[in-house]
Amino acid sequence: MKMSLTDPFLLTPAEAAAADRETDASGIPIFHLMQQAGFAVAAEALRHFAQAERFVVLCGPGNNGGDGFVAASALRRAGANVSIHLAGRPEELTGAARLAWLEAQTPAQSFSSYQPHPGDVIIDAIFGAGLSRDVPPEVTDLITRVREVGCPVLAVDLPSGIDGLTGQVRGAAFQAQRTVTFVARKPGHVLMPGRIYCGEISLAPIGMPTRIARRHARTVSVNDPRAWKAAINVQQGDTHKYKRGHLAVFSGGPSHTGAARMTASAGLCAGAGLVTLASPPDATLVNACAMTAVMVREIADLQDLKMWWASGKISAAVIGPGFGVGEGLRSYVHASAARPMVLDADAITAFAERPDELFALAAGSEPRQILTPHEGEFARLFPDLAADKTIGKLERAKRAAERAHAVIVYKGADTVIAAPDGRLLINENAPAWLATAGSGDVLAGIAGANLAQGIPAFEAAAAAVWLHGEAGNKAGVGMTAEDLIRHIPAALEDLLSWCRL
Incomplete structure (x- = not known):
């Protein structure tokens, strides 16, 4: 018998955020989870995009962007050519994302300054699963430019533009070749059209205790x-x-x-x-x-x-x-x-x-x-x-x-x-x-x-x-x-x- 069963465990974006907060309160800092997430993204990039001439890391203002900063630092230490582009200004970053930026010690350019080139591999760390509004025009323009050149996209958590709860496109979204998510998949990974936009999905552990994650998973599961x-x-011998x-x-x-x-x-x-x-x-x-x-x-x-x-x-x-x-x-x-x-x-x-x-x-x-x-x-x-x-x-x-x-x-x-x-x-x-x-x-x-x-x-x-x-x-x-x-x-x-x- 051959039967492939993926983990049925799903977290909505709100449940994932609550699990993050409980993990932080338990003594495992959010910054530690962010570091593990960034390392997982870098490993995925090196494993599946060895042909990249340059990794272009697109970072948002929140924790998803923090994952991107950590991934950029790890890729640079591995000898890769890396460019970082940031939504907003570095001084506006707060919390764990700011710590990740300071550790990266790398200048960041604006989204508008990025012109995609063949040979670039995009690491999309702009919004992730928490997006619940349409993407702003500068992100829509960026998505269009990347699509026109045909650069491969590795998404962090979810392709930016995909609603993590509904799987719907919020204005525009990256079409990822691969997506790395953490602890558990979100409904947006499984619902259409998000499932298609994600490409191949990898699930990476980042140090959050399973007991905490499962305690918050109350809404939905995969059917298996x-x-x-x-x-x-199950039929027994005495059935009729x-x-x-x-x-x-x-x-x-x-x-x-x-x-x-x-x-x-x-x-x-x-x-x-x-x-x-x-x-x-x-x-x-x-x-x-x-x-x-x-x-x-x-x-x-x-x-x-x-x-x-x-x-x-x-x-x-x-x-x-x-x-x-x-x-x-x-x-x-x-x-x-x-x-x-x-x-x-x-x-x-x-x-x-x-x-x-x-x-x-x-x-x-x-x-x-x-x-x-x-x-x-x-x-x-x-x-x-x-x-x-x-x-x-x-x-x-x-x-x-x-x-x-x-x-x-x-x-x-x-x-x-x-x-x-x-x-x-x-x-x-x-x-x-x-x-x-x-x-x-x-x-x-x-x-x-x-x-x-x-x-x-x-x-x-x-x-x-x-x-x-x-x-x-x-x-x-x-x-x-x-x-x-x-x-x-x-x-x-x-x-x-x-x-x-």
Whole structure:
């Protein structure tokens, strides 16, 4: 089994600042952390940019600039050609950054005086993770000049211009080839587009005790098995199909059955003991001819559905893929509201004009619904949150989950999983080729299978998103949704083997 798991531990910029202060108060000075950070940057520069004719260190007025001063001094001692450019005047520096400047004993030039040349390697130590406003014009101009010449950029903590909390570009940002960060990654390293702007990321220890850092990490983590391993059902020798749950998937009409069939097949491959495709009468023959291990049951109307639910044989449901938008779908959701349920695609759009009706169905109970909107569906269901440019994807997902009383899987290259109680995970294992028709239907089926097996909604959603990404990696470039389904068992075997450890 080969499984690469990066450290899920993330610190928001505010949490990182609080951890710095506690570390300083514990007897480990900020200046010591700064020195270790600067040494790590210099080592990274020498290791990966040996071809540099000159290292140009761009220093901001805060602690990120202090890291840059230390790195410049270390590079000069190593025999490198180094030039320092500073935002503002040296006499305006304070605290540990001023100490680092005094130790550097090197004159600094202004940003405006720097003209990039081929052969320069930029060490970007201007702003780091704490940036929460647009970069000033002089930095925008500098970014433009560096980009035009094509100088490689090594970013300190985060590329200047990337918001450390949201991953968004604040006006303009350096495109780094590599980024060195410290103690833990920030959300801006994992969220888009920050993830792309960072290039390759190295995580350097700088002497901060892990116990202090982890004490302040309260907001968000990367989505990987360590976040939900305890909730996963590792199959034992005495298991049988009824113990593994019975998943219902609802099909659309005769010309719209493909999405639901993919959802049902994915649910079966992902571990549900039984899967039944609930089919309208005019689509029953189409579905029956196409399915083998998945059962097909004719559900003609709401009365049929209520009788099926009353039988007590269904553990969870997925509704939405290919179903069609309208009152019929909403009535099915109302009739199914007491069950664990994944609402995907049409089931989200159907409530776009009356979202409070949907949210009221899950109020006052443990979350049992998983909503899986992509960007457009999220905007339809939560238009005010989608339009609020003052908040990032994490905050939008968090508020949406609280409002909906449901787990939100806010899909994209940086899918965010949010629980009504405030838990947040960012997924990062999904390959770009998952962006293909039917991929979301497969994800809904995996999540439904997890719910059917009794996994709580947040953990069911998070595990489904991760497994979906792993199956995509195994399927490879050019995969289709059908390929993705075929690779679920191998990804699941890797996951279960890891969970047994």
